[in-house]
Amino acid sequence: MANFWNLVRNENMKIYRRIATWIMMGFVVLVPVLLTVLFSIFSQGEKLNNWEMMLLESQILFQLITIFAVVKAAESVAGEFTMGTIKLLLIRPWSRSSILLSKFISVVLFALFFSVVGFAVTWLINVVVFGYVSDPAGLIPPNSPLTGSSPWAYALMSYLDQFIALVVVVTFGFMLSSAFRSSGLAIGLSIFLLLSGSIVSGLLAIADKPWVKYVLFPHLRLTSYLDGGSPVPNYPTTFAFSLGVLAVYFIIFNIVSWTVFTKRDVAG
Amino acid sequence: MSQAPVVRLQNVSKRIGSRTIIDRLTLEVNPGEVFGFLGPNGSGKTTTIRMMVGLITMSGGDISIAGHSVKSAFPQAVSHVGAIVENPEMYKFLTGYQNLVHFARMNRGITKQRIDEVIELVGLQGRIHDKVKKYSLGMRQRLGVAQAILHRPSLLILDEPTNGLDPAGIRELRDYLRRLSREEGTAVFVSSHLLSEMELMCDRVAIIQKGQLIDIRSLRGETAETSQAMEEVLFEVDHPDAAIGVLEGRGAANVVEGGFTVTADRETIADLNRRLVMAGVRVYAIRTKIKSLEDQFLEVTGGETVG
Numbered sequence A: 001m002a003n004f005w006n007l008v009r010n011e012n013m014k015i016y017r018r019i020a021t022w023i024m025m026g027f028v029v030l031v032p033v034l035l036t037v038l039f040s041i042f043s044q045g046e047k048l049n050n051w052e053m054m055l056l057e058s059q060i061l062f063q064l065i066t067i068f069a070v071v072k073a074a075e076s077v078a079g080e081f082t083m084g085t086i087k088l089l090l091i092r093p094w095s096r097s098s099i100l101l102s103k104f105i106s107v108v109l110f111a112l113f114f115s116v117v118g119f120a121v122t123w124l125i126n127v128v129v130f131g132y133v134s135d136p137a138g139l140i141p142p143n144s145p146l147t148g149s150s151p152w153a154y155a156l157m158s159y160l161d162q163f164i165a166l167v168v169v170v171t172f173g174f175m176l177s178s179a180f181r182s183s184g185l186a187i188g189l190s191i192f193l194l195l196s197g198s199i200v201s202g203l204l205a206i207a208d209k210p211w212v213k214y215v216l217f218p219h220l221r222l223t224s225y226l227d228g229g230s231p232v233p234n235y236p237t238t239f240a241f242s243l244g245v246l247a248v249y250f251i252i253f254n255i256v257s258w259t260v261f262t263k264r265d266v267a268g
Numbered sequence B: 001m002s003q004a005p006v007v008r009l010q011n012v013s014k015r016i017g018s019r020t021i022i023d024r025l026t027l028e029v030n031p032g033e034v035f036g037f038l039g040p041n042g043s044g045k046t047t048t049i050r051m052m053v054g055l056i057t058m059s060g061g062d063i064s065i066a067g068h069s070v071k072s073a074f075p076q077a078v079s080h081v082g083a084i085v086e087n088p089e090m091y092k093f094l095t096g097y098q099n100l101v102h103f104a105r106m107n108r109g110i111t112k113q114r115i116d117e118v119i120e121l122v123g124l125q126g127r128i129h130d131k132v133k134k135y136s137l138g139m140r141q142r143l144g145v146a147q148a149i150l151h152r153p154s155l156l157i158l159d160e161p162t163n164g165l166d167p168a169g170i171r172e173l174r175d176y177l178r179r180l181s182r183e184e185g186t187a188v189f190v191s192s193h194l195l196s197e198m199e200l201m202c203d204r205v206a207i208i209q210k211g212q213l214i215d216i217r218s219l220r221g222e223t224a225e226t227s228q229a230m231e232e233v234l235f236e237v238d239h240p241d242a243a244i245g246v247l248e249g250r251g252a253a254n255v256v257e258g259g260f261t262v263t264a265d266r267e268t269i270a271d272l273n274r275r276l277v278m279a280g281v282r283v284y285a286i287r288t289k290i291k292s293l294e295d296q297f298l299e300v301t302g303g304e305t306v307g
């Protein structure tokens, strides 16, 4: 058996040899730059420091990267079926599990790559435009667990939280993509999951039942812990609890993808 | 062929819902053999091939390739196989070369030289660095063959490989497949509707209809050896009616345009000729009428088109 890393290299090749991938990268670079430049031109009274602007932009940025990564997850699995290339891919001396794992890894690497670029761009452009503040007052709320830490720690933690949520949404898209073999459905439903989070959280607040704290949507907003709050309305939870809930969903999604992908016939 | 068969299908069945698409198919393909898999549309050729390469599961029976069960030892079994299932769909946004690199990485020990060698073999060297989306169907078919033979498989499975090839391409493929089977001992399993094509390239053909194996026939070296067998022969003579009289009822003769046909064994044919000549009938030619595979195929499947 050849080296497993070769499978990941193949998946990477199929991601980065597409022009669409680099157009996505263009958005990840341009959107923060534009936001910062426009903000600095049009806001006379408002005074933001580089960290505040960076974290503001990170929220838009992660929505964008999540959508892009879901598109890649959908292409990666469902795309092979619609292109018909799955028939050539699966008749190699590899188990279907290995093929699926290589695809999952490449999509997560894609998300990681874009998140790192996003971090670098948002940091850089805001330092260039607003100057570097080493000790910003009011960035970290007083009841935050990170009070007293450096703005670097706070920013990195915020990106990490958002990245974890991204991986869970992408895993969801990946599951739909292998279950339905339709990229459209996978992309559509994942974006719904991403965007309906706050609405569903609102509804859960009304429902006011103990099980609401096991619902996925609110836990995708891990950053609420950074500001001293917690994501589920009326049911205070801990950061570890949220991670646990996300982990359970992550495992379920992966089990479903794996079961469907390895067991189902490839016909038609 | 004394070696063990490369592929062995034993009672292979496929049911989808209540429909039986493949019904207890049993056959073997030997090393170095070009084996044709013939059947009308919808008879189950592609379904059988999909089971051979593990794309779909079997409802019953088993397939072993080079001694490894496709069911229980899939990676080992499939490492001996190169295949094109239906159309050769490749990654359109990659170049032909990148496609080959992609598939080469999935097997062990495929060198850059081997990739270049294969490109040369299928005659794509001029266009290999173009994106596949710019390829014609025939070029994609060639690239499909290239990816299938990269790792020197002992079994090459091709589902309607002549689809989209021009006459020169078909001829090249045929020659190449024969060479591959002769020189490298590769077993080739080809499905096709093009019956005349199969006659030219296969050693044996299996005919299936409605998922059932109807017949397996050898196409090579039979006519000359089987001297005892009855053959249908055409005599071209000047006066067919007079000639029939000379035969004195030896063999059932039919008068046809410019002669007559008779069914007889080799010795009788020589005998008949002597009699005709003695009787002053001019014999211009004696020809054995070999049924084309097409006739046999239509005979066996009852001329049905879709089954």
Ligand SMILES: Nc1ncnc2c1ncn2[C@@H]1O[C@H](COP(=O)(O)OP(=O)(O)OP(=O)(O)O)[C@@H](O)[C@H]1O
Pocket (backbone or CB within 6 Å): A267, A268, B016, B021, B039, B040, B041, B042, B043, B044, B045, B046, B047, B048, B193, B307
């Ligand atoms: N996924 C499926 N579900 C239900 N029936 C199927 C499926 N795939 C194939 N069939 C049926 O199985 C039969 C065999 O199909 P198959 O594609 O194997 O035929 P084939 O011999 O390759 O035909 P062709 O010469 O047209 O390529 C057909 O009757 C077809 O309708």
Ligand SMILES: [Mg+2]
Pocket (backbone or CB within 6 Å): B045, B046, B047, B086, B159
């Ligand atoms: Mg077919």
